[in-house]
Every structure is written in structure tokens, then in C-alpha cells.
Amino acid sequence: MAPDGSDGARTHLTTWDPAQYGRFARERARPFEDLMSRVDLPWAGSVLDLGCGPGTLTARLAERWPGARVVGVDSSEAMLAEARGRAVPGRLELRHGDVRSFEPDGPVDVVVTNATLHWVPGHLELLGRFASFLAPGGVLALQVPGSFAEPIHVLLRQLAGSARWRPLIDGRTGPWPASHDPADYLAELQAAGLEASAWETTYVQVLGGPDAVLEWAKGTALRPVLGALAPSEADAFLAEYASALRTAYPPQPGGAVLPYRRVFAVGRRPMTGAARPVVSALDHAQLAMPAGREDDGRSFYVGVLGLVEAPKPAELAARGGCWFRGVGTELHLGVDPDFRPAAKAHVGLRVVGLDALAERLAEAGRPVRRDDGLAPTRRLFTEDPFGNRIELLEPAG
Numbered sequence: 001m002a003p004d005g006s007d008g009a010r011t012h013l014t015t016w017d018p019a020q021y022g023r024f025a026r027e028r029a030r031p032f033e034d035l036m037s038r039v040d041l042p043w044a045g046s047v048l049d050l051g052c053g054p055g056t057l058t059a060r061l062a063e064r065w066p067g068a069r070v071v072g073v074d075s076s077e078a079m080l081a082e083a084r085g086r087a088v089p090g091r092l093e094l095r096h097g098d099v100r101s102f103e104p105d106g107p108v109d110v111v112v113t114n115a116t117l118h119w120v121p122g123h124l125e126l127l128g129r130f131a132s133f134l135a136p137g138g139v140l141a142l143q144v145p146g147s148f149a150e151p152i153h154v155l156l157r158q159l160a161g162s163a164r165w166r167p168l169i170d171g172r173t174g175p176w177p178a179s180h181d182p183a184d185y186l187a188e189l190q191a192a193g194l195e196a197s198a199w200e201t202t203y204v205q206v207l208g209g210p211d212a213v214l215e216w217a218k219g220t221a222l223r224p225v226l227g228a229l230a231p232s233e234a235d236a237f238l239a240e241y242a243s244a245l246r247t248a249y250p251p252q253p254g255g256a257v258l259p260y261r262r263v264f265a266v267g268r269r270p271m272t273g274a275a276r277p278v279v280s281a282l283d284h285a286q287l288a289m290p291a292g293r294e295d296d297g298r299s300f301y302v303g304v305l306g307l308v309e310a311p312k313p314a315e316l317a318a319r320g321g322c323w324f325r326g327v328g329t330e331l332h333l334g335v336d337p338d339f340r341p342a343a344k345a346h347v348g349l350r351v352v353g354l355d356a357l358a359e360r361l362a363e364a365g366r367p368v369r370r371d372d373g374l375a376p377t378r379r380l381f382t383e384d385p386f387g388n389r390i391e392l393l394e395p396a397g
């Protein structure tokens with residue numbers, strides 16, 4: 001799994017096998033999900049996935065930030081061929097590149113690098129450059145395995161270094177993958193000016209199927225060795241390695257138990273001290289309404305759309321109107337004595353359950369005009385009781 005063709009120090013082009021890598025997709029996705037759960041960023045316009053591999057998890061980034069342009073970068077053509085099947089014009093783009101030299105087109109809100117940097121020798125030194133990609137408020141999130149002292153890796157290195165295999169492998173692969181402790185990543189992110197945290201987790205994985213630990217290694221750690229050996233040699237190597245793994249990880253009723261340590265770090269570029277002012281998110285939108293019709297507003301925004309009424313501050317309450325809140329959304333209805341409905345300007349509200357909402361709107365006598373112009377996002381337009389245009393959107397998936 002060396003960067004294909006891009007590392008002069010490697011004499012053999014190691015290739016990825018996306019299908020083999022995907023065999024334990026659930027176990028491999030879990031640390032990514034745990035990492036991303038620590039990225040507290042409701043909105044992102046630009047997301048970068050360094051070492052995106054088959055793009056499975058890159059696509060999840062695009063789902064999480066539907067307004068973002070997501071760029072996945074990888075040096076393996078085999079992985080990119082798989083990832084390109086997930087490309088969405090204008091939304092999810094895959095690029096061939098080396099994380100050591102890749103430069104984004106502009107400031108990035110989220111830089112993710114998951115299960116990649118252990119393949120990049122000296123990667124601690126890259127973190128300052130990755131941090132420099134971030135817009136103020138942006139987040140760098142990384143995860144690497146920290147399991148290189150575990151039998152799965154120790155046995156592999158021992159076998160590859162044995163009298164039988166060393167002459168066939170030595171000099172034909174790059175350095176073995178390696179990572180650092182959480183404190184090392186923390187220190188690098190802090191030195192780069194980020195507000196950082198770092199931690200580790202050992203996942204006690206139960207892997208099903210015959211020689212499951214070998215199958216796990218075939219997707220990742222074994223790639224360089226398999227790339228260095230001729231097919232018949234590779235079969236003999238695998239047989240020896242499988243036998244050693246069976247002793248270290250004996251099959252158990254539920255499957256082989258493979259404890260796997262992983263190291264995580266997340267850092268945020270502070271908003272303060274930004275070189276220029278930055279608009280960071282939409283706080284609320286205000287629509288106008290005619291005087292004295294707050295109850296009509298409540299029956300639509302609370303009764304039909306399901307928002308919750310938010311109390312107005314006492315000093316503003318006397319002006320009339322009402323405020324409503326949804327998940328991540330706040331709408332203010334302000335009284336305008338010269339009210340005219342907004343027929344073109346509008347708010348776009350993201351919803352879950354667009355079809356059920358369409359039924360409720362129809363029952364309430366509100367117009368429902370479907371529009372496929374943003375497919376695969378589904379959307380419709382309606383009007384509030386005052387004639388203000390409202391857009392409702394439900395992203396695909």
C-alpha cells in the first residue's frame with residue numbers, strides 16, 4: 001500500500017485491492033465514525049480527505065456536509081478507480097495526488113486523514129502543512145492504527161525478515177507502517193496553532209470467517225509484501241503467516257478476536273486572531289409578517305412544520321412577531337406594517353420526511369410544488385399563511 005508510483009524510495013509498486021480492503025468495512029469504518037463524532041462543525045463549505053482510498057468514507061463526509069465540496073486525494077489508481085464510482089459533479093471529486101505535496105485550491109473547513117498517515121514516513125512533519133490549509137474555525141481530524149507492537153504486525157515483520165524470505169522481500173518494499181502516541185500528535189497540532197485533543201482506543205474486534213486475521217492483514221499490512229513476491233512465493237508466505245496467526249489468534253466460537261489500537265487527534269484553527277473577518281455560519285433568517293397574525297404563524301410553523309416556538313427577549317417582544325427553532329435552524333417572523341409577501345426571496349429548510357411533510361402541508365391547505373432541479377436532493381416549495389415562499393429540502397440517503 002505504498003503511494004503507487006509516487007515514491008522514488010520504493011522499488012516495487014505495491015497495489016491496493018479495494019475489494020479485499022472492503023471485506024471488513026464495518027470494523028474499518030467504526031474508528032472513522034468515532035473520529036468524526038469529535039468534529040463539531042455544523043456547516044462546512046470545503047472538505048478534504050487525504051488518503052481517501054476507495055471513497056466509501058469520503059462519501060460519508062459529503063452526506064454529513066451536504067453544502068460542501070468534498071475532495072478526496074489518493075496516490076493509488078486502484079483505490080481511485082473504486083472511489084470514482086462515488087463522484088458527484090460539483091459535490092464529491094477524486095484526485096490523484098500524494099499527501100506529502102498536495103495543495104488545496106483554497107482554505108478548507110475540514111481536513112480528514114483516516115488510516116493513511118502510518119504509510120507516510122515522517123508524517124508528523126506534515127501536520128503543520130495540513131493545519132495551514134484550514135480556514136479559521138476549520139478542523140483537522142486524523143486517525144492512524146497504533147497496533148504495530150501487536151502480534152499481527154510483529155509476526156509479519158519477523159517472517160519477512162527471516163532467512164527464507166528476507167532475500168526476496170528486502171529492498172522491494174518501503175518502510176513498515178508506523179505511527180506515534182496520541183501525545184505526539186497533540187504536540188504537533190498545538191505547535192501548528194490549533195486547539196487540539198488526542199486520544200486512543202483499542203477496539204476488541206471479533207472477525208468472522210476462516211483465517212479472518214490473515215484476511216484482515218491481506219487488506220492492509222500485507223499489501224507491500226504481496227506486491228514484492230511472485231504469486232507462488234506469495235502463497236507460500238501466506239501459508240506460513242497464516243499458521244503463525246492461528247496460534248496468536250486462535251479461532252473462537254464467535255470468530256477470531258483481534259484487539260486493534262487506534263490513535264486519534266483533532267485540532268481546530270481558532271477563530272480569534274484571524275487575519276480577516278470571517279462569516280462562520282447562518283445564525284437565523286428573518287421573514288416579514290403582517291401585524292396581529294402571530295397565531296396564524298404559530299399554526300403553520302409549529303402546527304404544520306413542527307418547529308418549536310422560541311421566546312423572544314422581553315425588550316423585543318413588544319414589537320410583535322414570533323421566533324421559531326428547529327434542529328440547527330432559527331426563523332424569526334418580524335412584523336412589517338407595510339407587509340408584502342416574499343415571493344422570490346425565501347428560506348430553504350432542510351427536513352427529514354419530506355413526503356410526510358408534503359401531506360401535512362396539503363391537509364393544511366398550503367400549496368406544494370415539487371422540484372427535481374437539485375436531484376438527488378428532493379425538494380418542494382410552499383408558502384406560509386402570509387404568502388412567504390418557503391423551500392423544504394431532503395438530501396438523498
Ligand SMILES: C[S@@+](CC[C@H](N)C(=O)[O-])C[C@H]1O[C@@H](n2cnc3c(N)ncnc32)[C@H](O)[C@@H]1O
Nearest residue numbers: 003051052053074075076079098099114116119
Ligand atoms: C488504509 S487506506 C485508508 C483509506 C481511507 N481513508 C479509509 O479509511 O477507508 C490508506 C490509503 O492511503 C493511501 N496513501 C498512502 N500513502 C499515500 C500518500 N503518500 N499520498 C496519498 N495517498 C496515500 C493509499 O493509497 C490508501 O488508499
